[in-house]
Amino acid sequence: MTPVRAATVERYDVETDVLIVGFGCAGAAAAYEAASAGADVLVMERAGGPGGSSALSGGELYLGGGTPVQHACGFEDSAAEMFGYLAAALGPHADEEKLRLYCDGSAAHFQWFVDCGLTFEPTLWDAPTWMPTTKDGLMWLGENAWPYNEIARPAPRGHRCATDSFGGWLVMEKLVAAAQGAGADVHADTLATALVVDDSGRVVGVSARRHGQELTYRARRGVVLTTGGFADNEEMLADHAPSLIGHGKVSDGLDDGSGIRMAAAIGAATRRMGVVELALTALPPMATRGMLVNGHGQRFINEDVYPGLFSVAAVLTQPAPYWVIIDEEGYESVPEAERWGVVPRFVAETLAELETELGMPQGALESTVGTYNTHAARGQDPYFHKDPRWLRPLTGPFAAIDPRAGFHQGGRPSAGAGTGAAGFTLGGLHTTVDGAVLDVSGEPVRGLFAAGRASSGIHGEGYISGTSLGDGTFFGRRAGVAAAGGA
Template identity: 35%
Template sequence: MEQQWDDAADVVVIGFGGAGACAAIEAAEHGANVLAIDRYGGGGATAISGGIVYAGGGTPYQEQAGFDDTVDAMLDYLRLETGDVVSEATLRRFCADSVANLAWLESHGVPFEASLCPYKTSYPTNRHYLYYSGNELAPPYADKAAPAPRGHRVRGRGTSGKVLAARLLAAARRRGVRVSTQTAATDLVTDETGRVVGVACRRVPPGAARAMHRLLSRANRKLNIYFRPAGKLLDRPLRRIEDRYAVPYRVRARRGVVLAAGGFVFNRRMLAAHAPAYRAGSALGTIGDDGTGIRLGQRAGGGTGQMHRVSAWRFYNPPLALVEGVLVDRDGRRVCNEMLYGATVGDRIVNHHGGHAYLVVDQRILREARRQLPEQTLWFQRLQATYLFTVGHVKADSLEELARRAGIDAGGLRATLDAYNAAARAGERDAMGKDPDHVHPLARPPFYAFDCSLRTRRGYPCPMITLGGLTVDEESGAVTREDGTVVPGLYAAGRNAVGVCSESYVSGLSIADCVFSGRRAGRAVATAAGRPSA
């Protein structure tokens, strides 16, 4: 049996993105010999993310910005977002460990700073690295939990996930973690008792095919972020190289395997089976987010949870002026408080309004939004807003004509706007709880409607990620079966596992969960008793 293995390590980590890197570092720091494998070059979805870590309870950056956040305030808020997806004890531990986990990232070279964004935004510009990254300021959240900015953006220009991933990957290598890139896990190897003892893989060997695979995968990842149809053209050539040139590679895991291979948003079949309402959205991540890790865990006996939960992000802020508009569905009914975080807006659109919504603004709002555009946006946000302001809208001199052109019920839209304008003129509290500073009558024609529906539009896509995964023991991250018993030798982290982020999403919560669950799994597997070599 020993001769069947091509390599061996105490711990094998499948997927070398944010969760996988944290698991690998933690396992190495607890004395384990670690091998990480990645289908591409490492980094995963973390490397193309905004690099936001949701942290609170009194971080140094909150204190420097003048905020006195507490663990209890963070817990009160996250209870509203997460529901009962994890136990109260686990959620409290997540909040209580937040400051330490941020310090742990810093100890591995990840930079942060305390420059507070002075306005609500979906993602700050390069001048700001601390902001309100969720619904903290909006009712009912602000009524039940003391608000504080908890979105800690990694310091780096543009979308700074690339800095976060690079620092973590470098830290893993400094601690002796071996990395096998361009290596796809195809199966978990179990012994006669059902314990996971290794991983069967296929690895693209050195040579021209490997070089081409690396080049195509980098281009595919970049294109998928901004224009999936172009990225999709590279999917088949990548798979063709893997099918034709990859060779078997079997790795022995003496203590266990950690699954950290991302979600399943790029697996259209799984998406249709578990979350069919989201098929019209735009997948965000890498094509490695195809559910491989989840399916490997299932074949080993693991159960799953929250597979129906998908986070679809409908952002129209920045520029901030657009939140003064009114978001309605096809019947002209109000969808939600327009100040809510984009993932919450997306959830309301998909699950309560049939996937269709339209942001209605007037000339005053559009003019102010154009004025704010240069100051409040990074280039990709500016590109999207420019599309909306030029060709991505319908325009009319009356609400009735606007409704006809946009496909909205005219009577419903008129009734909604009349009620909204009357409340605005009377200075009354907005029915949806919107901040009074952003409630003004929509009365200055022409009027504009931006289509905020789920379906993908070339210049205004609705990006989404999956939130469900394998069920795990909340103390160790060990994968559990449907009856609650543990699959021995198998652990999961990040979007491969049900965790803090598996009910709803706010910016930074997924990466924070990757750190929390990755460290948990790495620590548990490293300190687990290994099986004797057979």
């Protein structure tokens, strides 16, 4: 990662105006905008083709402010309400400058996706879930759960392009086509190894390796790093985000922090490197119909929140293991397609038997369920405020579902199988709203930009689905425009 001095480069193998390193969603957005601005654009991708972790994602796009899909489903929304929810859910310490820009530009950003070829069904998936099994174009992502429904007027903002279940592949298919249609060239199987810096400190290119051959690329106007996070780099995790060690990784296996390290090697600053997102493989349709408890048999959150929030609360603050406790009526009421192959690990006629099977303190689960049932019979949840829609007393027989078993949707275990959790990093390079990378003194590194998970985006210490593809593309676009301008 040691930078290459431009004075030592005898000749450049490839020259372009804007060089983008990484062809996930942020790279595609940057490439499209830079090419549309009239720049010669080349995208360098270490894998055999574009997509990266973005293509493997659920494909949710967190958008609001009054999109046509929201209107078609009967919801009014505004940038201010969107900001109110996200500032709380992505907090504490969300990046308010970036977040306000993102919310203010969200409805227009939705139209940008449409212009890139994505379509959205005007229908709503109206229940908590990790991922709808339908083509519904809109889903709730915790906006209607306490305390967020008291902070901002609830409106669903999880936009999904028209495909069943996971849609990241389709988002990337359209964005890649748009970028290449605008004129961006692509060099796949090409690994960036270091930044090339001139005597004034400006980034003027990248050294790379392709099929064993060492190459040097010149960027006349700017380099944009969109190389992803560092979930797959155990050394970086140990240094910055140890809470992710030992858990599954939500990535394509190539999120090794290389772009962050290349930039840090020339003095670039990083931000919030310890913040991670974790997904506990507990199914929301089951957790909401029952309860999520810690290893002591205690509830700790309202189960109808965005599931990433109950996941982080569990893994980072509660004693393991974690269990979904549900009764037979609740389990049977979950449509089979929404069970994702999940079956109980333990079943018992009484709570006393079940807590013995789970190794919990005697009477702990009985106390928790007893208190829950007393209030649920009145349609109340005074401790955690789960929506009355999901409240009813639980009656035997009872089951305990173990998130460590993972999901088995499509016959394949999920990334969380093992510890019950999988995640990715949210911290990265410190950038301006236009993607300029800042050095440790707070000054822009001339010629260097970043977006996506290689940078620190809108997030504080929280996460909501759709805000990776959303902020990656939104700020990727701005970085592409700025790089094309030669800032």
